[in-house]
Amino acid sequence: MNSDSQLFEVMKAKLYTGVICDTLDDLGYREQAMSEHVRPLQPDLVVVGRAKTILAADVYHVHEHPYKLEIQALDSIKPGEVVVMCTNQSVNNGIWGELLSTAAAMRGSTGAIVDGLIRDTRKIKDMNFPVFCKGIKPVDSRGRGIVIDYDCPVVAGGIRVHPGDVVFADCDGVAVIPSAVLEQTVELAVGKVERENNSRKELLEGKLLQDVFDKYGVL
Incomplete structure:
Protein backbone atom coordinates (compact mmCIF):
# COMPACT_ATOMS: atom_id res chain seq x y z
CA MET A 1 0.00 0.00 0.00
CA ASN A 2 1.36 3.39 -0.98
CA SER A 3 1.51 6.21 1.54
CA ASP A 4 -0.49 9.39 1.02
CA SER A 5 2.68 11.36 0.33
CA GLN A 6 3.73 8.94 -2.42
CA LEU A 7 0.31 8.91 -4.04
CA PHE A 8 -0.10 12.67 -3.82
CA GLU A 9 3.33 13.21 -5.36
CA VAL A 10 2.37 11.02 -8.32
CA MET A 11 -1.00 12.75 -8.64
CA LYS A 12 0.47 16.22 -8.63
CA ALA A 13 3.17 15.30 -11.15
CA LYS A 14 1.11 13.24 -13.60
CA LEU A 15 -2.63 13.77 -13.21
CA TYR A 16 -5.25 16.44 -13.80
CA THR A 17 -8.93 16.76 -12.97
CA GLY A 18 -10.17 15.62 -16.38
CA VAL A 19 -8.43 12.24 -16.27
CA ILE A 20 -9.39 11.76 -12.62
CA CYS A 21 -13.06 12.40 -13.41
CA ASP A 22 -12.88 10.05 -16.42
CA THR A 23 -11.43 7.34 -14.19
CA LEU A 24 -14.06 7.87 -11.51
CA ASP A 25 -16.72 7.60 -14.25
CA ASP A 26 -15.30 4.20 -15.20
CA LEU A 27 -15.43 3.12 -11.55
CA HIS A 65 -18.24 34.02 20.10
CA PRO A 66 -18.35 34.44 16.31
CA TYR A 67 -15.03 32.74 15.57
CA LYS A 68 -14.93 29.99 18.23
CA LEU A 69 -15.47 26.89 16.06
CA GLU A 70 -13.69 28.47 13.12
CA ILE A 71 -10.53 28.84 15.21
CA GLN A 72 -10.87 25.30 16.59
CA ALA A 73 -11.24 23.92 13.07
CA LEU A 74 -8.19 25.75 11.72
CA ASP A 75 -6.02 24.86 14.72
CA SER A 76 -6.88 21.16 14.30
CA ILE A 77 -5.70 20.91 10.67
CA LYS A 78 -3.21 18.10 10.05
CA PRO A 79 -0.33 18.31 7.55
CA GLY A 80 -1.41 17.44 4.03
CA GLU A 81 -5.09 18.27 4.52
CA VAL A 82 -7.14 20.43 2.17
CA VAL A 83 -9.74 22.64 3.81
CA VAL A 84 -13.18 22.06 2.27
CA MET A 85 -15.49 24.78 3.57
CA CYS A 86 -19.19 24.38 2.90
CA THR A 87 -21.20 27.60 3.12
CA ASN A 88 -24.14 26.24 1.11
CA GLN A 89 -22.93 28.61 -1.61
CA SER A 90 -23.56 31.67 0.55
CA VAL A 91 -22.94 35.11 -0.94
CA ASN A 92 -23.42 36.81 2.42
CA ASN A 93 -19.76 37.33 3.35
CA GLY A 94 -16.12 36.66 2.52
CA ILE A 95 -15.70 33.85 5.01
CA TRP A 96 -12.13 32.95 3.99
CA GLY A 97 -9.23 35.37 3.87
CA GLU A 98 -5.53 35.96 4.34
CA LEU A 99 -5.28 35.13 8.05
CA LEU A 100 -7.17 31.85 7.67
CA SER A 101 -4.93 31.01 4.71
CA THR A 102 -1.87 31.78 6.82
CA ALA A 103 -3.12 29.70 9.76
CA ALA A 104 -3.98 26.78 7.45
CA ALA A 105 -0.63 26.92 5.65
CA MET A 106 1.28 26.96 8.93
CA ARG A 107 -0.57 23.83 10.06
CA GLY A 108 0.54 22.12 6.84
CA SER A 109 -2.62 22.48 4.77
CA THR A 110 -2.07 22.25 1.02
CA GLY A 111 -5.00 24.49 0.04
CA ALA A 112 -8.61 25.50 0.60
CA ILE A 113 -11.81 24.86 -1.33
CA VAL A 114 -14.59 27.30 -0.39
CA ASP A 115 -18.03 26.96 -1.98
CA GLY A 116 -18.77 30.55 -0.98
CA LEU A 117 -16.92 33.86 -1.15
CA ILE A 118 -13.45 34.91 -0.02
CA ARG A 119 -11.53 38.16 0.52
CA ASP A 120 -7.93 39.43 0.89
CA THR A 121 -7.16 37.96 -2.51
CA ARG A 122 -4.03 40.02 -3.21
CA LYS A 123 -2.38 38.84 0.00
CA ILE A 124 -3.47 35.23 -0.57
CA LYS A 125 -1.92 35.35 -4.03
CA ASP A 126 1.31 36.71 -2.56
CA MET A 127 1.40 33.62 -0.31
CA ASN A 128 0.95 31.20 -3.25
CA PHE A 129 -1.54 29.34 -1.08
CA PRO A 130 -4.03 27.61 -3.40
CA VAL A 131 -7.62 28.73 -2.81
CA PHE A 132 -10.68 27.85 -4.87
CA CYS A 133 -13.91 29.77 -4.37
CA LYS A 134 -17.22 30.85 -5.84
CA GLY A 135 -16.38 34.56 -5.80
CA ILE A 136 -15.01 37.51 -3.88
CA LYS A 137 -16.60 39.88 -1.36
CA PRO A 138 -14.70 42.13 1.06
CA VAL A 139 -17.01 41.93 4.11
CA ASP A 140 -16.14 39.89 7.23
CA SER A 141 -18.11 36.86 8.38
CA ARG A 142 -18.78 38.34 11.85
CA GLY A 143 -22.54 38.85 12.11
CA ARG A 144 -23.03 37.36 8.63
CA GLY A 145 -21.76 33.78 8.79
CA ILE A 146 -20.46 31.33 11.38
CA VAL A 147 -18.80 27.92 11.47
CA ILE A 148 -21.24 25.46 13.04
CA ASP A 149 -19.32 22.16 12.72
CA TYR A 150 -16.19 20.58 11.32
CA ASP A 151 -14.81 17.11 10.54
CA CYS A 152 -18.31 16.19 9.40
CA PRO A 153 -19.83 15.27 6.02
CA VAL A 154 -20.59 18.35 3.92
CA VAL A 155 -21.92 19.16 0.47
CA ALA A 156 -19.52 21.58 -1.20
CA GLY A 157 -19.90 22.69 -4.79
CA GLY A 158 -22.78 20.24 -5.08
CA ILE A 159 -20.67 17.21 -4.09
CA ARG A 160 -20.86 15.29 -0.82
CA VAL A 161 -17.44 15.29 0.83
CA HIS A 162 -16.52 13.14 3.80
CA PRO A 163 -13.56 13.87 6.08
CA GLY A 164 -10.58 12.02 4.64
CA ASP A 165 -11.82 11.92 1.05
CA VAL A 166 -9.14 13.09 -1.36
CA VAL A 167 -9.49 16.43 -3.11
CA PHE A 168 -7.66 17.18 -6.36
CA ALA A 169 -8.07 20.63 -7.87
CA ASP A 170 -6.47 22.44 -10.78
CA CYS A 171 -7.33 25.03 -13.43
CA ASP A 172 -10.20 22.88 -14.74
CA GLY A 173 -12.00 22.45 -11.42
CA VAL A 174 -12.26 20.34 -8.28
CA ALA A 175 -12.58 16.55 -8.14
CA VAL A 176 -13.37 14.54 -5.01
CA ILE A 177 -12.07 10.96 -4.80
CA PRO A 178 -13.77 8.70 -2.23
CA SER A 179 -11.12 7.42 0.14
CA ALA A 180 -12.02 3.77 -0.53
CA VAL A 181 -11.04 3.97 -4.22
CA LEU A 182 -8.03 6.29 -4.03
CA GLU A 183 -5.29 3.83 -4.97
CA GLN A 184 -7.37 2.24 -7.72
CA THR A 185 -8.23 5.66 -9.12
CA VAL A 186 -4.60 6.79 -9.21
CA GLU A 187 -3.39 3.55 -10.81
CA LEU A 188 -6.03 3.63 -13.55
CA ALA A 189 -5.65 7.37 -14.15
CA VAL A 190 -1.88 7.08 -14.60
CA GLY A 191 -2.48 4.34 -17.17
CA LYS A 192 -4.97 6.52 -19.01
CA VAL A 193 -2.48 9.41 -19.11
CA GLU A 194 0.08 7.09 -20.70
CA ARG A 195 -2.43 6.09 -23.38
CA GLU A 196 -3.29 9.74 -23.96
CA ASN A 197 0.39 10.58 -24.36
CA ASN A 198 0.78 7.82 -26.94
CA SER A 199 -2.35 9.02 -28.73
CA ARG A 200 -1.05 12.58 -28.87
CA LYS A 201 2.28 11.41 -30.27
CA GLU A 202 0.63 9.46 -33.07
CA LEU A 203 -1.82 12.26 -33.88
CA LEU A 204 1.14 14.64 -34.20
CA GLU A 205 2.68 12.15 -36.61
CA GLY A 206 -0.39 12.62 -38.80
CA LYS A 207 -2.30 9.45 -38.04
CA LEU A 208 -6.10 9.51 -38.27
CA LEU A 209 -8.07 10.08 -35.08
CA GLN A 210 -10.20 6.98 -35.71
CA ASP A 211 -7.13 4.77 -36.04
CA VAL A 212 -5.57 6.21 -32.91
CA PHE A 213 -8.79 5.85 -30.95
CA ASP A 214 -9.21 2.24 -32.08
CA LYS A 215 -5.69 1.53 -30.82
CA TYR A 216 -5.74 3.29 -27.44
CA GLY A 217 -9.44 3.82 -26.64
CA VAL A 218 -9.07 7.31 -25.21
CA LEU A 219 -10.32 10.67 -26.40
Whole structure:
Protein backbone atom coordinates (compact mmCIF):
# COMPACT_ATOMS: atom_id res chain seq x y z
CA MET A 1 0.00 0.00 0.00
CA ASN A 2 1.36 3.39 -0.98
CA SER A 3 1.51 6.21 1.54
CA ASP A 4 -0.49 9.39 1.02
CA SER A 5 2.68 11.36 0.33
CA GLN A 6 3.73 8.94 -2.42
CA LEU A 7 0.31 8.91 -4.04
CA PHE A 8 -0.10 12.67 -3.82
CA GLU A 9 3.33 13.21 -5.36
CA VAL A 10 2.37 11.02 -8.32
CA MET A 11 -1.00 12.75 -8.64
CA LYS A 12 0.47 16.22 -8.63
CA ALA A 13 3.17 15.30 -11.15
CA LYS A 14 1.11 13.24 -13.60
CA LEU A 15 -2.63 13.77 -13.21
CA TYR A 16 -5.25 16.44 -13.80
CA THR A 17 -8.93 16.76 -12.97
CA GLY A 18 -10.17 15.62 -16.38
CA VAL A 19 -8.43 12.24 -16.27
CA ILE A 20 -9.39 11.76 -12.62
CA CYS A 21 -13.06 12.40 -13.41
CA ASP A 22 -12.88 10.05 -16.42
CA THR A 23 -11.43 7.34 -14.19
CA LEU A 24 -14.06 7.87 -11.51
CA ASP A 25 -16.72 7.60 -14.25
CA ASP A 26 -15.30 4.20 -15.20
CA LEU A 27 -15.43 3.12 -11.55
CA GLY A 28 -19.09 4.13 -11.27
CA TYR A 29 -18.58 7.45 -9.46
CA ARG A 30 -20.05 9.80 -12.04
CA GLU A 31 -20.81 12.84 -9.89
CA GLN A 32 -17.48 13.74 -8.28
CA ALA A 33 -16.70 17.13 -9.85
CA MET A 34 -17.70 20.25 -7.96
CA SER A 35 -19.76 22.97 -9.60
CA GLU A 36 -18.13 24.96 -12.37
CA HIS A 37 -18.66 28.03 -10.19
CA VAL A 38 -15.91 26.91 -7.77
CA ARG A 39 -12.86 28.38 -9.48
CA PRO A 40 -9.16 28.79 -8.63
CA LEU A 41 -7.88 32.12 -7.39
CA GLN A 42 -4.59 31.25 -9.14
CA PRO A 43 -5.14 28.87 -12.07
CA ASP A 44 -1.52 27.69 -12.18
CA LEU A 45 -1.65 26.15 -8.68
CA VAL A 46 -2.64 22.52 -8.03
CA VAL A 47 -4.16 21.16 -4.82
CA VAL A 48 -4.16 17.58 -3.57
CA GLY A 49 -4.81 16.25 -0.08
CA ARG A 50 -7.24 14.72 2.39
CA ALA A 51 -10.39 16.74 3.03
CA LYS A 52 -10.62 18.75 6.24
CA THR A 53 -14.31 19.60 6.18
CA ILE A 54 -15.80 22.73 7.73
CA LEU A 55 -19.50 23.63 7.76
CA ALA A 56 -20.67 27.25 7.94
CA ALA A 57 -24.08 28.91 7.92
CA ASP A 58 -25.42 32.42 7.42
CA VAL A 59 -26.40 34.41 10.50
CA TYR A 60 -28.06 37.77 10.90
CA HIS A 61 -26.72 38.92 14.24
CA VAL A 62 -23.31 39.11 15.91
CA HIS A 63 -22.81 35.92 17.89
CA GLU A 64 -21.19 36.11 21.34
CA HIS A 65 -18.24 34.02 20.10
CA PRO A 66 -18.35 34.44 16.31
CA TYR A 67 -15.03 32.74 15.57
CA LYS A 68 -14.93 29.99 18.23
CA LEU A 69 -15.47 26.89 16.06
CA GLU A 70 -13.69 28.47 13.12
CA ILE A 71 -10.53 28.84 15.21
CA GLN A 72 -10.87 25.30 16.59
CA ALA A 73 -11.24 23.92 13.07
CA LEU A 74 -8.19 25.75 11.72
CA ASP A 75 -6.02 24.86 14.72
CA SER A 76 -6.88 21.16 14.30
CA ILE A 77 -5.70 20.91 10.67
CA LYS A 78 -3.21 18.10 10.05
CA PRO A 79 -0.33 18.31 7.55
CA GLY A 80 -1.41 17.44 4.03
CA GLU A 81 -5.09 18.27 4.52
CA VAL A 82 -7.14 20.43 2.17
CA VAL A 83 -9.74 22.64 3.81
CA VAL A 84 -13.18 22.06 2.27
CA MET A 85 -15.49 24.78 3.57
CA CYS A 86 -19.19 24.38 2.90
CA THR A 87 -21.20 27.60 3.12
CA ASN A 88 -24.14 26.24 1.11
CA GLN A 89 -22.93 28.61 -1.61
CA SER A 90 -23.56 31.67 0.55
CA VAL A 91 -22.94 35.11 -0.94
CA ASN A 92 -23.42 36.81 2.42
CA ASN A 93 -19.76 37.33 3.35
CA GLY A 94 -16.12 36.66 2.52
CA ILE A 95 -15.70 33.85 5.01
CA TRP A 96 -12.13 32.95 3.99
CA GLY A 97 -9.23 35.37 3.87
CA GLU A 98 -5.53 35.96 4.34
CA LEU A 99 -5.28 35.13 8.05
CA LEU A 100 -7.17 31.85 7.67
CA SER A 101 -4.93 31.01 4.71
CA THR A 102 -1.87 31.78 6.82
CA ALA A 103 -3.12 29.70 9.76
CA ALA A 104 -3.98 26.78 7.45
CA ALA A 105 -0.63 26.92 5.65
CA MET A 106 1.28 26.96 8.93
CA ARG A 107 -0.57 23.83 10.06
CA GLY A 108 0.54 22.12 6.84
CA SER A 109 -2.62 22.48 4.77
CA THR A 110 -2.07 22.25 1.02
CA GLY A 111 -5.00 24.49 0.04
CA ALA A 112 -8.61 25.50 0.60
CA ILE A 113 -11.81 24.86 -1.33
CA VAL A 114 -14.59 27.30 -0.39
CA ASP A 115 -18.03 26.96 -1.98
CA GLY A 116 -18.77 30.55 -0.98
CA LEU A 117 -16.92 33.86 -1.15
CA ILE A 118 -13.45 34.91 -0.02
CA ARG A 119 -11.53 38.16 0.52
CA ASP A 120 -7.93 39.43 0.89
CA THR A 121 -7.16 37.96 -2.51
CA ARG A 122 -4.03 40.02 -3.21
CA LYS A 123 -2.38 38.84 0.00
CA ILE A 124 -3.47 35.23 -0.57
CA LYS A 125 -1.92 35.35 -4.03
CA ASP A 126 1.31 36.71 -2.56
CA MET A 127 1.40 33.62 -0.31
CA ASN A 128 0.95 31.20 -3.25
CA PHE A 129 -1.54 29.34 -1.08
CA PRO A 130 -4.03 27.61 -3.40
CA VAL A 131 -7.62 28.73 -2.81
CA PHE A 132 -10.68 27.85 -4.87
CA CYS A 133 -13.91 29.77 -4.37
CA LYS A 134 -17.22 30.85 -5.84
CA GLY A 135 -16.38 34.56 -5.80
CA ILE A 136 -15.01 37.51 -3.88
CA LYS A 137 -16.60 39.88 -1.36
CA PRO A 138 -14.70 42.13 1.06
CA VAL A 139 -17.01 41.93 4.11
CA ASP A 140 -16.14 39.89 7.23
CA SER A 141 -18.11 36.86 8.38
CA ARG A 142 -18.78 38.34 11.85
CA GLY A 143 -22.54 38.85 12.11
CA ARG A 144 -23.03 37.36 8.63
CA GLY A 145 -21.76 33.78 8.79
CA ILE A 146 -20.46 31.33 11.38
CA VAL A 147 -18.80 27.92 11.47
CA ILE A 148 -21.24 25.46 13.04
CA ASP A 149 -19.32 22.16 12.72
CA TYR A 150 -16.19 20.58 11.32
CA ASP A 151 -14.81 17.11 10.54
CA CYS A 152 -18.31 16.19 9.40
CA PRO A 153 -19.83 15.27 6.02
CA VAL A 154 -20.59 18.35 3.92
CA VAL A 155 -21.92 19.16 0.47
CA ALA A 156 -19.52 21.58 -1.20
CA GLY A 157 -19.90 22.69 -4.79
CA GLY A 158 -22.78 20.24 -5.08
CA ILE A 159 -20.67 17.21 -4.09
CA ARG A 160 -20.86 15.29 -0.82
CA VAL A 161 -17.44 15.29 0.83
CA HIS A 162 -16.52 13.14 3.80
CA PRO A 163 -13.56 13.87 6.08
CA GLY A 164 -10.58 12.02 4.64
CA ASP A 165 -11.82 11.92 1.05
CA VAL A 166 -9.14 13.09 -1.36
CA VAL A 167 -9.49 16.43 -3.11
CA PHE A 168 -7.66 17.18 -6.36
CA ALA A 169 -8.07 20.63 -7.87
CA ASP A 170 -6.47 22.44 -10.78
CA CYS A 171 -7.33 25.03 -13.43
CA ASP A 172 -10.20 22.88 -14.74
CA GLY A 173 -12.00 22.45 -11.42
CA VAL A 174 -12.26 20.34 -8.28
CA ALA A 175 -12.58 16.55 -8.14
CA VAL A 176 -13.37 14.54 -5.01
CA ILE A 177 -12.07 10.96 -4.80
CA PRO A 178 -13.77 8.70 -2.23
CA SER A 179 -11.12 7.42 0.14
CA ALA A 180 -12.02 3.77 -0.53
CA VAL A 181 -11.04 3.97 -4.22
CA LEU A 182 -8.03 6.29 -4.03
CA GLU A 183 -5.29 3.83 -4.97
CA GLN A 184 -7.37 2.24 -7.72
CA THR A 185 -8.23 5.66 -9.12
CA VAL A 186 -4.60 6.79 -9.21
CA GLU A 187 -3.39 3.55 -10.81
CA LEU A 188 -6.03 3.63 -13.55
CA ALA A 189 -5.65 7.37 -14.15
CA VAL A 190 -1.88 7.08 -14.60
CA GLY A 191 -2.48 4.34 -17.17
CA LYS A 192 -4.97 6.52 -19.01
CA VAL A 193 -2.48 9.41 -19.11
CA GLU A 194 0.08 7.09 -20.70
CA ARG A 195 -2.43 6.09 -23.38
CA GLU A 196 -3.29 9.74 -23.96
CA ASN A 197 0.39 10.58 -24.36
CA ASN A 198 0.78 7.82 -26.94
CA SER A 199 -2.35 9.02 -28.73
CA ARG A 200 -1.05 12.58 -28.87
CA LYS A 201 2.28 11.41 -30.27
CA GLU A 202 0.63 9.46 -33.07
CA LEU A 203 -1.82 12.26 -33.88
CA LEU A 204 1.14 14.64 -34.20
CA GLU A 205 2.68 12.15 -36.61
CA GLY A 206 -0.39 12.62 -38.80
CA LYS A 207 -2.30 9.45 -38.04
CA LEU A 208 -6.10 9.51 -38.27
CA LEU A 209 -8.07 10.08 -35.08
CA GLN A 210 -10.20 6.98 -35.71
CA ASP A 211 -7.13 4.77 -36.04
CA VAL A 212 -5.57 6.21 -32.91
CA PHE A 213 -8.79 5.85 -30.95
CA ASP A 214 -9.21 2.24 -32.08
CA LYS A 215 -5.69 1.53 -30.82
CA TYR A 216 -5.74 3.29 -27.44
CA GLY A 217 -9.44 3.82 -26.64
CA VAL A 218 -9.07 7.31 -25.21
CA LEU A 219 -10.32 10.67 -26.40
